[in-house]
Amino acid sequence: MLEKNYEPASVETRIYEEWQEAGAFKAGAGAKPGAETFSIVIPPPNVTGSLHIGHALNNTIQDILIRFERMRGKDVLWQPGTDHAGIATQMIVERQLMQRQEPSRREMGREKFLERVWEWKAESGGTILNQLKRLGASADWSRERFTMDEGLSEAVRKVFVTLYEKGLIYRAKRLVNWHPGLETAISDLEVENIETNGKMWHLRYPIEGSEETITVATTRPETMLGDVAVAVHPEDERYKHLIGKHVILPLVGRRIPIIGDEYADPELGSGAVKITPAHDFNDFEVGQRHGLKPINIFTTTAKLNNSVPEAYRGLDRFDARTRIVAELEESGVLVWVDEKKIMVPYDEKSKQIVIEPFLTDQWFVKAEVLAEPALASVKEGRTKFVPRQYENTYYAWMENIKPWCISRQLWWGHQIPAWYGPRLSTDPDFNNREAGPKCFVADSEADAVKLAQAYYGSRKIEVYAGGATAPDYAKAFNGFEATQRDRLNADTWNARKHKDPFAELSDSKVPLHRDEDVLDTWFSSALWPFSTMGWPNQTPELAKYYPTDVLVTGFDIIFFWVARMMMMGLEFTGTEPFHTVYMHALVRDEKGQKMSKTKGNVIDPLNLIDEYGADATRFTLAAMAAQGRDMRLAIARVEGYRNFVTKLWNAARFLEMNGCVRVEAYDPRANTLALNRWIVGSTARAAAAITAAITDYKFNEAANAAYDFVWGTFCDWYIELAKPVFTGEDQGAKAETQATAAFVLDQILKLLHPFMPFVTEELWAETGKAGPAREKLLIISEWPELAGLEDVDAQAELDWLVALISGIRSVRQEMNVPAGAKIKLLVVGAGEETGTRVEANLSALTRLARLEGVDYTSDVPRDSAQLILSEATFVLPLAGVIDLDAERGRLKRDIAKEQSEIDKIDKKLGNEQFLAKAAEEVIEEQRTRRAEAEDKVKRLTEALSRLS
């Protein structure tokens, strides 16, 4: 006997273990022989992460698809794993070192530090995957991958080397977005421009050999120390004559040219702009056009470096601003200051650190080349986005894609497989400073040495790995000490890493040094769909499950991840990594605010699971997952679906109490009772609707269809109507109904299983204790295939019965008939069909409408309420109870309602244009509806006249 209430907490853990023990999550579990495959790769959560509501939604949707297709008999793989999350992970471990007062990252050195990160990963890295398990995720955990696994790292190296050899990866000195806190480059996507209250400082620069001055405006006065020119528009009449002259840069005394460039907008500010190529993306372009050498004024932590006058060296950038503004004001260079809203680039994660454009050597991917086929795939429909509108977002990004900076000055990640050495004097680039050191890119150090050996001939090659050995390398190589990074400017910092190509090369010995940088975390994520399946090895999994079917993700990583998977997938496997990208909504709080820790409005899915159960949590997320719309999560909804779980539980409990046991050879087509034929048909329709909705990625429709059917049809009507059968005398009817109820419950458990896996599996086991033994767990049972069970006649009869019962209940309520009182029902003017239906459903009618009996008559008692249903009038004699005025009012109201319907239709039917242009079936429908309404009015009028 089932408990009165379902207790998720105890059941969920047990059920999850049963699934695991049965191997139900394993790739191919439950698949029919020769089945189609269906595969999904999980968007790998950060190894540092913990489950938030977005993950919960994302993985609920994936699990629904996976469970659904698994039950449909497909050969299913849900590939799980985690991402090494370079920055986040490195920071966590660094913080841990600090808290424990242990040596810092740099003090302990690269090798030791990486050991510590791996230790951390072993201890704490599994958190989020365990949380996914609590949600019920049925991923194949035996195939769990990590982006820094040996296999995945092999894929990363292979991709890097191949792209390098193809010229699609290159190294260059460019302005990049620099994070002065982490001292690394980051990609454009990791920068968030935030509108801030700023100032516009207007500076008056003196012109050499003249009394004239030129005024430039800037939002960043401290960068004036790195100015190399002043630009004016070449057609600007005010300044035209100054082009070619020079200004003397205040505070610095540098003589810099006034140049003509269209970048200077005459409408903006004074029309003249200072040019600081090393610290502004636009200025960099201007500088390149005019052959101006950028002057970098910052260290890697954004303090002023040795390129500025001695007085300012070592100052933090913000302190420098204050000081420089004060001095400029004092010397009269600062003319005036405007308040202005400005966009300030912040670190997207912390939103605390201001990002600096910074000139360094970095590695880039020619994304613009890789983007072309990836763009075509979507344009030509080989990969579709759901909802479609995201395709435009994808196009907009891909069509304007910029080179992707992939190197990061971190330790945790895939170290770039590039080794540097000096150039030979015979090298054509020997005298080209821009070319940098000689670079050997290879899969392994051994291969790199082979390449180097070919270049250096018989010289002995010594490899310095970087990290701990870097000081040795530096000393051996060019005498650089491993000085504190703060004291270095970008140029010397670059040089420390990469041997000055002009240094004399000893004849006997060549030092080779591996690039110390690692790759952007997204570089390895981009390979996830095929690297997890063993690529570059041609594994059976790769052959079977790649390309995958659907990618389920949030739109926030469409650029970070989706676009890059498309590019890499096409480049390295020649095919799109997935045919469908399902973009789910962002989960917001009830008020539509983005959830964030600082706002304190975060709904923790684990709390929801604790309080309401994983099934209710999942069902809520599914029910609210309407396409193309953010969801505002209201706890009340979760509560409502928790109640739904209880409802299902109690329905099963009721069936159990009434001996509804599955029957071995039960044939749903052999039912004789309309009630049973009807519920079987309704189940078929619900199954079809749910199947279609999931196939269409309309998870909310699927969930709602299931909810409506289970609660609104099965519980509210079928079970209620079955009660008199269970307590009745007719053993045949009882047996048929018991068997049918058990059958339908089985179908319900299957239909709900993708949404509510735990409670359904538990009930599957409980209901399996009686009747024929269950062959397998619900998770690998067959999805309902019930087409052809719909029964039009049974449907019509039950519709009629429901309408009659509801009608009687409505009258009772309105006439204030006490709920417990039993009343008589008189049937007037019933045709044969109505008569048969009344007789067939007598006990149900009596019970649900609380009647004391049914009689046929032609005399309608005066004090009675009347109901019109098709040709018959149902009369409730309510002498002593009825309020005649109220009853007349009710009838008049009904007449008025019908009449207004008739009027509305008449207006349409009277319109020749309507008759001429509307579709035939629309007109016919209107006519039918009018006739029905007319008929109803007639009967209602008769009923009213009986009361007068």
Place this chain on the structure above:
RNA sequence: GGGUGUAUAGCUCAGCGGGAGAGCACUACCUUGACAUGGUAGGGGUCACAGGUUCAAUCCCUGUUACACCCA
């Protein structure tokens, strides 16, 4: 500045070229042999505003307003 989306019941949201829907909340009644995490019956909406297209607009188009997000 450019782009995308949203505006429907008190709240959270579906829907849709031809009869306005759900859950929650609300009101009344009900301890009727599964379930009060329940049952029954109700109340509640100029479908943001203004134009247009159409025989017909909550739905399509244009504009306005408000909000949200993306990009610069």
